[in-house]
Amino acid sequence: xxxxxxxxxxxxxxxxxxxxxxxxxxxxxxxxxxxxxxxxxxxxxxxxxxxxxxxxxxxxxxxxxxxxxxxxxxxxxxxxxxxxxxxxxxxxxxxxxxxxxxxxxxxxxxxxxxxxxxxxxxxxxxxxxxxxxxxxxxxxxxxxxxxxxxxxxxxxxxxxxxxxxxxxxxxxxxxxxxxxxxxxxxxxxxxxxxxxxxxxxxxxxxxxxxxxxxxxxxxxxxxxxxxxxxxxxxxxxxxxxxxxxxxxxxxxxxxxxxxxxxxxxxxxxxxxxxxxxxxxxxxxxxxxxxxxxxxxxxxxxxxxxxxxxxxxxxxxxxxxxxxxxxxxxxxxxxxxxxxxxxxxxxxxxxxxxxxxxxxxxxxxxxxxxxxxxxxxxxxxxxxxxxxxxxxxxxxxxxxxxxxxxxxxxxxxxxxxxxxxxxxxxxxxxxxxxxxxxxxxxxxxxxxxxxxxxxxxxxxxx
Amino acid sequence: xxxxxxxxxxxxxxxxxxxxxxxxxxxxxxxxxxxxxxxxxxxxxxxxxxxxxxxxxxxxxxxxxxxxxxxxxxxxxxxxxxxxxxxxxxxxxxxxxxxxxxxxxxxxxxxxxxxxxxxxxxxxxxxxxxxxxxxxxxxxxxxxxxxxxxxxxxxxxxxxxxxxxxxxxxxxxxxxxxxxxxxxxxxxxxxxxxxxxxxxxxxxxxxxxxxxxxxxxxxxxxxxxxxxxxxxxxxxxxxxxxxxxxxxxxxxxxxxxxxxxxxxxxxxxxxxxxxxxxxxxxxxxxxxxxxxxxxxxxxxxxxxxxxxxxxxxxxxxxxxxxxxxxxxxxxxxxxxxxxxxxxxxxxxxxxxxxxxxxxxxxxxxxxxxxxxxxxxxxxxxxxxxxxxxxxxxxxxxxxxxxxxxxxxxxxxxxxxxxxxxxxxxxxxxxxxxxxxxxxxxxxxxxxxx
Numbered sequence: 001x002x003x004x005x006x007x008x009x010x011x012x013x014x015x016x017x018x019x020x021x022x023x024x025x026x027x028x029x030x031x032x033x034x035x036x037x038x039x040x041x042x043x044x045x046x047x048x049x050x051x052x053x054x055x056x057x058x059x060x061x062x063x064x065x066x067x068x069x070x071x072x073x074x075x076x077x078x079x080x081x082x083x084x085x086x087x088x089x090x091x092x093x094x095x096x097x098x099x100x101x102x103x104x105x106x107x108x109x110x111x112x113x114x115x116x117x118x119x120x121x122x123x124x125x126x127x128x129x130x131x132x133x134x135x136x137x138x139x140x141x142x143x144x145x146x147x148x149x150x151x152x153x154x155x156x157x158x159x160x161x162x163x164x165x166x167x168x169x170x171x172x173x174x175x176x177x178x179x180x181x182x183x184x185x186x187x188x189x190x191x192x193x194x195x196x197x198x199x200x201x202x203x204x205x206x207x208x209x210x211x212x213x214x215x216x217x218x219x220x221x222x223x224x225x226x227x228x229x230x231x232x233x234x235x236x237x238x239x240x241x242x243x244x245x246x247x248x249x250x251x252x253x254x255x256x257x258x259x260x261x262x263x264x265x266x267x268x269x270x271x272x273x274x275x276x277x278x279x280x281x282x283x284x285x286x287x288x289x290x291x292x293x294x295x296x297x298x299x300x301x302x303x304x305x306x307x308x309x310x311x312x313x314x315x316x317x318x319x320x321x322x323x324x325x326x327x328x329x330x331x332x333x334x335x336x337x338x339x340x341x342x343x344x345x346x347x348x349x350x351x352x353x354x355x356x357x358x359x360x361x362x363x364x365x366x367x368x369x370x371x372x373x374x375x376x377x378x379x380x381x382x383x384x385x386x387x388x389x390x391x392x393x394x395x396x397x398x399x400x401x402x403x404x405x406x407x408x409x410x411x412x413x414x415x416x417x418x419x420x421x422x423x424x425x426x427x428x429x430x431x432x433x434x435x436x437x438x439x440x441x442x443x444x445x446x447x448x449x450x451x452x453x454x455x456x457x458x459x460x461x
Numbered sequence: 462x463x464x465x466x467x468x469x470x471x472x473x474x475x476x477x478x479x480x481x482x483x484x485x486x487x488x489x490x491x492x493x494x495x496x497x498x499x500x501x502x503x504x505x506x507x508x509x510x511x512x513x514x515x516x517x518x519x520x521x522x523x524x525x526x527x528x529x530x531x532x533x534x535x536x537x538x539x540x541x542x543x544x545x546x547x548x549x550x551x552x553x554x555x556x557x558x559x560x561x562x563x564x565x566x567x568x569x570x571x572x573x574x575x576x577x578x579x580x581x582x583x584x585x586x587x588x589x590x591x592x593x594x595x596x597x598x599x600x601x602x603x604x605x606x607x608x609x610x611x612x613x614x615x616x617x618x619x620x621x622x623x624x625x626x627x628x629x630x631x632x633x634x635x636x637x638x639x640x641x642x643x644x645x646x647x648x649x650x651x652x653x654x655x656x657x658x659x660x661x662x663x664x665x666x667x668x669x670x671x672x673x674x675x676x677x678x679x680x681x682x683x684x685x686x687x688x689x690x691x692x693x694x695x696x697x698x699x700x701x702x703x704x705x706x707x708x709x710x711x712x713x714x715x716x717x718x719x720x721x722x723x724x725x726x727x728x729x730x731x732x733x734x735x736x737x738x739x740x741x742x743x744x745x746x747x748x749x750x751x752x753x754x755x756x757x758x759x760x761x762x763x764x765x766x767x768x769x770x771x772x773x774x775x776x777x778x779x780x781x782x783x784x785x786x787x788x789x790x791x792x793x794x795x796x797x798x799x800x801x802x803x804x805x806x807x808x809x810x811x812x813x814x815x816x817x818x819x820x821x822x823x824x825x826x827x828x829x830x831x832x833x834x835x836x837x838x839x840x841x842x843x844x845x846x847x848x849x850x851x852x853x854x855x856x857x858x859x860x861x862x863x864x865x866x867x868x869x870x871x872x873x874x875x876x877x878x879x880x881x882x883x884x885x886x887x888x889x890x891x892x893x894x895x896x897x898x899x900x901x902x903x904x905x906x907x908x909x910x
Contacts, residue, residue: 197887256884263881291538335625336578343486355615356608362535362542365604369540372653383649387642394618394638402622402631424487437535445537452538 007062008049009115012042017108020101027097035100036087039107043080050077055446067117070446071228076114078302082309083107085422086212089313091320102132102213110220119162126222127155138210147209150201154191161185179238186246189223194276196253206272215312219305224282231286231451247287254280255381258388266327267315270396274389275308278352285367291452293370298444300363310348310426314341317419318400321412331403340415342401344423349393351430353386358434465529467515468546472599475592478504482585497584498571505564512557515548525671528601545601545663551672555598555733562725562812563591569816570717579623590616594726602663603652613727614641620718621711630713640707644697651690658683668740673797677740688748691738699731699785702755706865708782712774716819723778724811728785729804735792749793756789765859773818781811
């Protein structure tokens with residue numbers, strides 16, 4: 001395996017973690033700038049590391065447990081950039097030193113899991129992402145028992161699964177992985193992603209937890225990463241069956257979550273259900289094991305991350321302007337006062353459900369073709385769930401931005417300059433990559449080809 | 462080659478305008494009404510000239526159709542999304558009709574929406590709609606058609622909710638959007654059936670020859686399913702049959718958008734799809750019967766309800782639905798040329814009617830005065846032939862608009878909501894939401910954020 005010229009991956013992973021430890025708990029604007037620089041530097045390291053790798057798997061020269069390949073090169077850069085956007089978007093009341101450190105630890109943990117060369121290191125990264133929530137770095141944990149509990153159980157299942165694979169005597173390899181161990185890993189994935197009906201933790205995290213960090217935790221998509229890695233490594237027949245079941249559960253879960261959302265009125269819970277439903281497509285796409293489905297899943301990964309994070313950022317921005325936004329009794333009519341926030345929200349939402357001209361359209365087109373090729377009847381669940389989610393996005397948009405402006409909202413500022421930068425980045429990414437998707441596909445196709453090639457070899461055997 | 466260039470200009474120009482307007486908005490530029498007006502007029506003048514030149518180039522070259530591969534949008538493995546544009550005897554009249562009527566409505570809207578806070582938004586959506594419509598009519602495949610189809614849908618919904626500070630437009634926009642999404646599901650599944658059963662979704666692969674002499678190349682149960690799905694998708698866009706209820710709700714939008722969407726172009730997109738897929742529909746008895754029943758049923762219902770409407774725009778909407786029903790039936794009977802002529806005439810007439818609705822009473826009084834006060838009441842001719850009890854029953858039926866909303870609410874919305882609530886057993890009951898620290902009554906300043 002090739003080696004990077006400089007330890008870009010180590011630098012990218014370590015910088016946010018080191019800066020997080022150095023940040024004082026009380027800091028004003030300088031803390032935000034420091035955190036932004038750390039996350040930006042991390043993104044730069046991953047971009048240079050991924051760029052110099054030439055699309056093949058490369059190992060870090062300093063820490064050989066870190067590597068970057070076709071599957072993880074883009075998510076590493078993307079997640080770091082998304083963290084930069086979240087740091088920019090975080091309202092003043094949230095962005096104290098503890099919050100900023102928590103966000104940086106989330107970045108460090110997710111990057112570590114993405115860059116992990118083996119399941120053991122990935123497990124460490126997985127647990128690291130939970131530290132800020134367990135340590136209460138984003139404020140009180142009151143009312144978040146189930147949310148934290150679900151994540152801890154997912155971590156425990158992952159750890160036990162990895163240990164079982166290790167002690168089975170195959171050096172952590174997956175080809176001979178037992179059904180039980182893989183079952184535990186699949187269970188951890190389902191819990192982490194909050195696939196319906198095990199979505200209660202994610203719902204609570206979104207509803208009562210800190211919205212922006214919750215979005216970052218969710219959009220690390222470590223569950224999907226786990227499945228993609230397992231598929232990339234190659235699975236036994238039993239392992240494939242386990243992953244097939246997980247894929248079908250995700251497919252059904254996507255539809256059920258979309259139906260469930262009809263009974264929701266609180267924007268945060270509605271956003272959680274939409275995100276859970278759309279993110280389930282990633283697992284379903286990976287389980288198709290065909291080129292279109294897997295590529296669609298990998299692109300959809302980026303779409304869900306950017307779009308749902310963009311929506312969460314706008315929602316948080318609305319919440320700090322109008323407290324009623326937590327549980328509005330009627331439409332808030334904010335489009336009159338904050339038209340730019342409204343447009344950013346709408347574009348992100350429509351991209352999430354695949355509006356033509358956005359990246360979501362390409363992702364869903366590929367996903368649907370892949371899903372229908374593998375499961376002609378069950379695959380119909382995907383377009384159906386998307387159709388329902390589109391309705392929920394319009395409901396949410398109507399709830400927050402349309403209707404009569406309440407008397408209690410005399411004057412709210414529209415998007416601030418720093419917010420505009422962050423939200424513009426989300427929108428430009430979703431639209432520009434939608435018009436010219438080849439650049440992004442160029443990074444996703446090699447990973448899908450590797451999975452597909454393994455699948456074809458198995459089919460021939 | 463010349464025709465191909467014209468074809469690409471026709472699609473690219475509205476796309477570029479949308480992109481430019483969006484970027485100007487993103488960078489915080491505020492365009493004056495006069496600038497937007499000039500841009501709009503220039504764009505539609507250019508589009509009309511291009512469309513006319515395209516017609517002339519086809520006519521002078523004695524060419525039935527021009528197909529152009531504009532590029533590969535994306536390709537993954539064996540599956541690729543090719544951007545193929547097609548100009549033939551079906552798509553060119555629709556494209557020409559689109560640019561002319563949208564151009565007229567655009568010019569009308571400059572005055573109609575003068576000083577409206579949503580002036581810029583309206584024109585951005587209008588250009589986006591033109592892009593979507595031209596993609597629908599000039600698409601060489603179902604894949605590309607659906608891209609335009611969805612753009613038309615979303616712009617339509619956003620214009621229904623144009624007056625966003627009122628409650629009813631918002632509620633109706635959501636209802637229209639929901640109906641659209643359900644109907645769009647049919648076209649999405651149709652695409653997958655086409656790919657799955659026949660390996661392609663381009664018109665060239667589905668039909669041999671040029672419209673209207675095209676022959677169907679798809680047969681078997683897959684073809685029947687595909688044909689029925691396309692009929693249902695077209696019904697959704699044209700507010701027919703099971704999707705009959707949304708058109709009157711869409712009248713909440715500004716009058717120019719009602720004219721261009723629900724009188725001129727958008728509602729006829731469904732009929733266009735049917736005309737394009739007519740060889741396929743003709744080969745399936747099931748699809749043909751479904752199409753004729755939907756068309757005639759909606760026409761009957763539309764003409765009944767139209768007579769009981771109290772407001773002008775809703776009345777015109779139901780009248781429009783009636784004509785669309787007849788167009789559907791004509792396509793079902795295989796009278797494609799007649800349907801095409803009917804669509805053209807209907808689109809032009811409805812655009813005029815919608816644009817005149819704000820001054821309908823004035824027009825009526827003027828006509829009344831011009832005729833010396835002897836203007837006879839119209840209608841109520843055929844009804845008198847029916848027994849009185851049937852007349853009463855039909856009146857109540859029409860007054861309740863076919864009880865469509867009640868049926869949908871009771872048999873579709875309520876069960877879905879019930880299931881949604883039942884699925885809540887997997888979640889803990891939500892506690893009261895924690896209070897926020899900033900009080901709403903106080904103005905929120907930039908410093909606080």
